[in-house]
Amino acid sequence: MKIKLSVLFLCLAMSIFSQEKVDITFVEAPLQDVLKQMEASFGVKFSFNPEIIKEKSFSFTKKECELVYLINEIERKTPLIFNQINERYYYITKNSNFNPNEYNLLNEVLVTNHIKSGINKKRNGTITVHPKDLGVLPGLTEPDVLESLKIIPGVQSPDETAAGVYIRGGTPNQNLILWDGIKMYYSGHFFGMISAFNPYVTEEITLSKSGTSARYGNRVSGVIDIKSNNEIPKKTTGNFGLNMTHADAYVNIPVSKKASFLLSMRRSYANIIKTPTFNNISTRVFQTFDVNQEKNIFGNGIKFNRENNFNFADYTAKLNFSLTEEEQLSLSFLYTKNKLFNSFEIPDYKDFYTDDLSIKNAGFGIQWTKKVSERLTHHIKGYFSSFKLNYTGKYNYIDNFLIFFSSKNNLINDVGVSYNFNYELNDKASIFAGYDFTSTESEYELKYLYDIQNQNVFNSLEENNGNNNTSSLFGEFIYDNDNWNINLGTRLNYFSKIDKYVIEPRLYLEKKITQHLRAKASFEQKHQTLVQIIEFQTASLGFDLENQLWTQVNNDNVPLQKSLQVSSGILFNKDNWSIDIEPYYKKVSGMTSLTSGYNDQSNDFSNGEGKIYGVDVLVHKKFNNYRTWINYSYTKNRFKFLDLENTFFPANHDITNYFSWSQAYKLNNYEFSLGWILRTGNPYTEINEFVTDENGQNPIIYLDWENINALRLPRYSRFDASVTYSFNLSDKWKSKIGFSLLNIFDRKNILNRTYNTVPFINSQNNLKYQLKEVDKVSLGITPNFVFRVSF
Structure with missing residues (x-):
């Protein structure tokens, strides 16, 4: 406890630092003069090649302007990138893909370094993350594309996974995840513990929690838009590295002055060596899976054999073309895979289990952008995405006396094209509009066989397939000056599968109250036609890791999902202080108990709705090379289903209070980071009754469905720390080593509680069953080490 208090007192070291502000006025001033005045006014030094600023001018006026704001304006209006070495020194490079009119950005950057270096808040309400x-x-x-979002208020992971991104009460399958415009249907490795996206080829991640742009559709929760590197370097660049779960490498090769080819790969190496980190994650992932298999051991001292082989990999490729200064073209490819084979044997019983799982997600995308005039820009994109899940499980008992066989297959083929344009009416207003068409085919198949000596054979087969074509028109009016920022849009969708038109209004606005205070508000409505259902059939064999299947909505038992969200809040920025407070209310309809997992393992559908309200708070302070930020979210996430008492109850992922406090400090070539997470425990449903027949056989567990999720697990608490050191191997080769510890104090946090029946031999040598409480526990203290080389 004393150690914990010492850590907390250390975190309290925070002082006030006032960054200098000056009045700025430039009217068609040469960039050389602009940079000289900036050096004199802010006490900084710039290093650059004079050729990149030759014959370039800059205009800008602002009272009490900070350096970071002025740098953002120059980067927005000119093809320059400012690279900060330390508090005083910068080196300036050329952005070869500069396009000031791409999309509808205008003066969108409000706060840079919103939370930490690389995370920025934009004037349209979105948050951008730059992993590099x-x-x-x-x-x-090292960066993790999805894990990095968890330090943003309103983004949580109740199951402690990287891919388990819950945005303001929405579930992961309700998020729209795009990689270079390609829709992704599986975003994790190692059952979600690691993101499926290589951070070293990721240029920018854009997160939308509310007031989403009208360009995004067909999901009812957040948007995670991931863009890969589009740089055309003058010489070959790249890096490679190794940590305690996987190895990776990427290279960016200039094919010509106007084209480049980027290639990357990541792969686990547990088939060669199993590190402590990999073993800890395996224990966390497979703990309930192992319990389900071992429950069939009837007594102590019974030997068993287990073999668990798991691997994952991802590959990306991209061609970038700068056809002219006004025209760009890119072609992107992504392939991810996860593979598991498990065998479990009890020789004394001649009992043998096998589980074979394969998950693949592949996609191809093409994007073209052209600036045809100073005011008008066109953008066209197309994509194809494919998702495949295949699982087979088999259980043989006493030389095939009893046989269970189960399989499931899930397939999605998704193709889409889109056109949009951005037209600037003047320097404060623009119009953004376009058209989307997507065609999504999905199917799943569930097979089940139960056979006792070829006498009592039970077979079941469940199949579903469908295709939905979605046509969407969308448009936005954007107005942005020093006092107001308004994004007003709408999206009109037609869904062929259910023959329905829907309109989705969108709004985000900000109003300047004082020099340092702004008010904001948003409204959005969304719909979703592709959802995930929970299936319990394969859980009978113990495999409960991937029990969700994608399926299309229909006019019968899987209704169209709809969400409505409103929010308001304030933004305060002064003297390196940033405070962001945003209450919100969200309503989701079209839910079913089978899509949410509340049907007590039956196949009955029950319609329902969800209501979520809460408030997100961020407090961020920078003092020289030290940053600290506090993230707090209060959430009430309630569901209601007609056949489950028809009253609202806490959702499985309802986290009432979520608090995190993080620190980062840079000292020369060292970077240190320390974080603490404290949150409410997950809800769970208590046992109502456990019964067996008169012989103690055929055990049945009845949960208390009249009080769903009425109980809470103990609160969750975790301390994490990291340190990295960067150094040069030569003039061209740079390197980094790092070490991290998750859950420093090895706290046993319970993530989930379920119940199981366990056989045992009583004193009369009879087989009986007893009730067992099964807790899924979080990662214990877990080290990780990284070594990287870049060139």
């Missing part, structure tokens, strides 16, 4: 600039986060030795 992110620095070290608590418990991570």
Whole structure:
């Protein structure tokens, strides 16, 4: 306890630092003069090649302007990138893909370094993350595309996974995840513990929690838009590295002055060596899976054999073309895979289990952008995405006396094209509009066989397939000046599967109250036609890791999902203080108990709705090379289903209070980071009754469905820390080593509680069953180490 208090007191070291502000006025001033005045006014130094600023001018006026704001304006209006070395020194490079009119950005950057280096808040309400600039986060030795979002208020992971991104009460399958415009249907490795996206080829991640742009559709929760590197380097660049779960490498090769080819790969190496980190994650992932298999051991001292082979990999490729200064073209490819084979044998019983699982997600995308005039820009994109899940499980008992066989297959083929344009009416207003068409085919198949000596054979087969074509028109009016920022849009969708038109209004606005205070508000409505259902059939064999299947909505038992969200809040920025407070209310309809897992393992559908309200709070302070940020979210996430008492109850992922406190400090070539997470425990449903027949056989567990999720697990608490050191191997080769610890104090946090029946031999040598409480526990203290080389 004393150690914990010492850590907390250390975190309280925070002082006030006032960044200098000056009045700025430039009217068609040469960039050379602009940079000289900036050096004199802010006490900084710039290093650059004079050729990149030759014959370039800059205009800008602002009273009490900070350096970071002025740098953002120059980067927005000119093809320059400012790279910060330390508090005083910068080197300036050319952005070869500069396009000031791409999309509808205008003066969108409001706050830079919103939370930490590499995370920025934009004037349209979105938050952007740049993994290359992110620095070290608590418990991570290197960036993780999805894990990095968890330090943003309103983004949580109740199941402690990277891919388990819950945005303001929405579930992961309700998020729209795009990689270079390609829709992704599986975003994790190692059952979600690691993101499926290579952070070293990721240029930018854009997160939308509310007031989403009208360009995004067909999901009812957040949007995670991931863009890969589009740089055309003058010489070959790249890096490679190794941590305690996987190895990776990427290279960016200039094919010509106007084209480049980027290639990357990541792969686990547990088939060669199993590190402590990999073993800890395996224990966390497979703990309930192992319990389900071992429950059939009837007594102590019974030997069993287990073999668990798991691997994952992802590959990306991209061609970038700068056809002219006004025209760009890119072609992107992504392939991810996860493979598991498990065998479990009890020789004394001649009992043998096998589980074979394969998950693949592949996609191809093409994007073209052209600026045809100073005011008008066109953008066209197309994509194809494919998702495949295949599972087979088999259980043989006493030389095939009893046989269970189960399989499931889930397939999605998704193709889409889109056109949009951005037209600037003047320097304050623009119009953004376009058209989307997507065609999504999905199917799943569930097979089940139960056979006792070829006499009592039971077979079942469940199949579903469908195709939905979605046509969407969308448009936005954007107005942005120093006092107002308004994004007003709408999206009109037609869904062929259910023959229905829906309109989705969107709004985000900000109003300047004082020099340092702004008010904001948003409204959005969304719909979703592709959802995930929970299936319990394969859980009978013990495999409960991937029990969700994608399926299309229909006019019968899987209704169209609809969400409505309103929010308001304030933004305060002064003297390196940032405070962001945003209450919100969200309503989701079209839910079913089978899509949410509340049907007590039956196949009955029950319609329902969800209501979520809460408030997100962020407090961020920078003092020289030290940053600290506090993230707090209060959430009430309630569901109601007609056949389950028809009253609202806490959702499975309802986290009432979520608090995190993180620190980052840079000292020369060292970076340190420390974080603490404290939150409410997950809800669970208590046992109502456990019964067996008169012979103690055929055990049945009845949960208390009249009081769903009425109980709470103990609160969750975790400390994490990281440190990295960067150094040069030569003039061209740079390197980094790092070390991290997750859950420093090895706290046993319970993530989930279920119940199981366990056989045993009583004193009369009779087989009986007893009730067992099964807790899924979080990761214990978990080290990780990284070594990287870049060139």
